[in-house]
Amino acid sequence: MDKMKNIIQAVKGTREFYPEQMFARNFIYGKVRAASEMFGYQEWDGPFIEPLELYAAKSGEELVKKQSFTFEDRGGEQVALRPELTPSLARMIAAKQGELNFPVRWWSFGPFWRYESPQRGRSREFFQWNIDMLGADSPEADAELIAVGATFLRSVGLSPSLTQIYVNNRRLMDSQFDALDIPTDKRVDVSNLVDRRAKMESAKWEAYALEIGLNQNQLDGLKSLLGNFDLWKQSEELTRTFTALEALGVKDYVKFDPNIMRGLLYYTGTVFEAFDTSGSVKRAIFGGGRYDNLLADVGGQPLSGVGFAMGDVVAGIILQEAGLIPEFQPSPAQVLVTVFDTTLLPQSFALAAELRAAGLNVMVYPEPTKLQKQFKFADKMKMKVAVTVGPDEAANGQAAVKSLRTGEQVVVTRAAAAEKIREWLK
């Protein structure tokens, strides 16, 4: 026990991916890839370290000043471990704006860092799926991105009864705020107010509304607004988006909800967030929307975009709880070639090489030891077939092939071993 105490621990909020956790991460990555590519999106990636100033413009003060891992590198430059991908996207698009074929459809899956308190659904180092379309500003483009998200949910087995995507529109809300005479310089505060509504008791929330300077009329108007689930009918944009969502066959995943605001400053049009309907995890599975000004902000020509991001932590918990992560298969090789003794070891290695050349993934026991121990290892690794070359088999150019599921064993020529194994792997 004393020995164990000396093991240097991982940094708080980071994760260690043992093969079983890696399998789950890859399951999500694979489904993310499939959903993205089904709609024709190209995979890309940005740097993981970025200049701090890249985030200064639009990421929001809290994200940059309080939640980013930032430091001065050995050359004296202020850098950040990327807390989000959209600013890198804007920079890279802006740099090749004259060469790219628009509309650009890009997706990415990689690591991000935020210095937040680790808790359920939140870690300091996490993976995030980002997917964006730039250079088309139609309401139907918005619908496509929402449909990609719905397609992912469906592909992992999360039905519309388990998950819903809530949609709103910033321009629609702004027109409503105009009607309530809420001044422009209060809009950020009001957005935050709306964002907090689900997390606060209603009396406290109302007190907070008055505190940020709304009058009672405005508060009443806001409450009625946030309860009006037919409001989208006043928006030409949202009407077209919902029509396109119906055409795309994902309408059952989507609901209009005036309470969805999205904290980030850069959204300008339609916004959306997906949630687990059980409320088991309060944080969004994914969220995104349309941004009109990001490219101009990093020095490019104005170009509208729409996209969303999904972290792997919340999605992972929901999939785990719903029993939707497939069973872990410990070894990518389902065949073990055992080693009879030191003399015959090269025979086993040669047979393993022959089986690999025949297209099989094959593990060979890497040292001579009791066969019983080797078979026990094969069991623990859930392998399906074991192959042994003992003295008799070696003398006759043969191999003993055993099904670890049925216990059946046959001795075949080495040339016939691959075929027999394939039969038993089925």
Added chain:
Amino acid sequence: MDKMKNIIQAVKGTREFYPEQMFARNFIYGKVRAASEMFGYQEWDGPFIEPLELYAAKSGEELVKKQSFTFEDRGGEQVALRPELTPSLARMIAAKQGELNFPVRWWSFGPFWRYESPQRGRSREFFQWNIDMLGADSPEADAELIAVGATFLRSVGLSPSLTQIYVNNRRLMDSQFDALDIPTDKRVDVSNLVDRRAKMESAKWEAYALEIGLNQNQLDGLKSLLGNFDLWKQSEELTRTFTALEALGVKDYVKFDPNIMRGLLYYTGTVFEAFDTSGSVKRAIFGGGRYDNLLADVGGQPLSGVGFAMGDVVAGIILQEAGLIPEFQPSPAQVLVTVFDTTLLPQSFALAAELRAAGLNVMVYPEPTKLQKQFKFADKMKMKVAVTVGPDEAANGQAAVKSLRTGEQVVVTRAAAAEKIREWLK
């Protein structure tokens, strides 16, 4: 032009992966996965941020103190962006030493950081393949790792005439250093001396040898030793390793070379490095060896391991120069559904959804615009088929399917469109 100047640049030594570069990175990752899994290795990953002290023990002073990105996080902890993976591996194995099934075979592919001068074959942010076997200390286990490396080289089309893996053994060299009466406390200096031989003029190298305290006899002995390519025959270990490499069918990729030492302190037995034989890139493609003490050093029970690491930068350059990166296919969807006009847009979206449900990756143009422009876009994205729903097709439940390779076009029922497209994608 003024506008462009304002674009915030990426941090020096980081890389931006536009879809074409991402395609090349994924090509390498895919081949790495195939070679690893062919031998039954499980994918895993460690955290990207680690406590600085994890590297203090064995990574070598230069790597930690001069070449790592290190900083104090907001909680006051000294952390490093991982410069290598082996210490994380040792920690994670040590933490579950009682539960894991040994021998453990693990591989990983992910980002690493080193604050070095960016130059050909070197960037500050790079990807690295790591692969290790722990819990077996046979010379045949060493051979397996070398064979995994050779299998990767073969799988990407790098023949033995283009690339070679040079093998040596630390214990063998130590016995030779013993015979030359080189004292133990000079061994690190002598290892560095050997490592530098290829990079220095011979007169300067000899002067350097005397400078670090070798006498003329020892220098002569060392020179004769480094020219003795039959030395391996004196090593029972290497003899068995080479026999196993022959059995594994990769002997043509492997040569004994007494000049291979490997800078890192933790190697204790066989070591190896792969190089481009043309000498176009002087840095190793991959390198590794056996380490006996790493687990005990991080607080675990003693356990021997063998493994290697391959960065993606050198490998990428060599593959590029040899013309071995496959042609970039811009879009994962080879089918474009065009949009005739705003009214018919939902029809195009619905058809795209039907084709996706039939298993095709399909891009739909996201807004109404001139058909000519949409077809031009399809050409630039190298798409193979375009599908249009105009007013006639819409009225009759049909779609116009056009092969962009031959120019041929047919009008089919929507239900028959997927089959026609599949035929033209072949």
